[in-house]
Amino acid sequence: MTLTSRELELLGPELEELVGGSVREVRCPSGSALWLEVRVPGRNVRVLLETAPNLGRVHLVTGKDAQRGRPTAFVMLLRKHVTGARVLATSQLTGDRHWRLHLAQHDATWTLVFTWRRAGGNIFLLEDEAVRGSLHP
Numbered sequence: 001m002t003l004t005s006r007e008l009e010l011l012g013p014e015l016e017e018l019v020g021g022s023v024r025e026v027r028c029p030s031g032s033a034l035w036l037e038v039r040v041p042g043r044n045v046r047v048l049l050e051t052a053p054n055l056g057r058v059h060l061v062t063g064k065d066a067q068r069g070r071p072t073a074f075v076m077l078l079r080k081h082v083t084g085a086r087v088l089a090t091s092q093l094t095g096d097r098h099w100r101l102h103l104a105q106h107d108a109t110w111t112l113v114f115t116w117r118r119a120g121g122n123i124f125l126l127e128d129e130a131v132r133g134s135l136h137p
Helices: 005-018 073-082
Strands: 022-030 033-040 043-050 057-061 086-092 098-105 108-117 120-127 130-134
Touching: 005 033, 005 043, 005 057, 005 086, 022 073, 022 086, 033 073, 073 098, 073 108, 073 120, 073 130
Parallel strands: none
Antiparallel strands: 022 033, 033 043, 043 057, 086 098, 098 108, 108 120, 120 130
16 A cells, blocks of 8 residues: 555654665666665665555665666666765655655765655656656656
8 A cells, every 4th residue: 555645754764764874776676666775874774665556655674675687777877876875864745745865976966756646656866956867757
């Protein structure tokens, strides 16, 4: 079942664990999900972003999920620009099902925007508020 905006608000403190960490790995376990591994002091934290219809969610996960098949162009774009980036902040648009992961890498600032509805969601990579790519067209 897709997370509600209230449930996402309740996840906020858990997702704050990512702040200050750096992205180590980006995987695409399915055509509708992304999996990020973030190194925080003393351990690795993994976050799953799922966009499938009626299954939209974001949460921390344990264990490793395998990459299935060849990575998509979007995953390759994320690996190029987001791997090694420092997590500056996480945020939610109040009362909405949009979650943002704010990142900095070299001279650029990146934002991974995760948005979902019952009919499905999407993940966008923004550079200085300009869309550079998305999981789904």
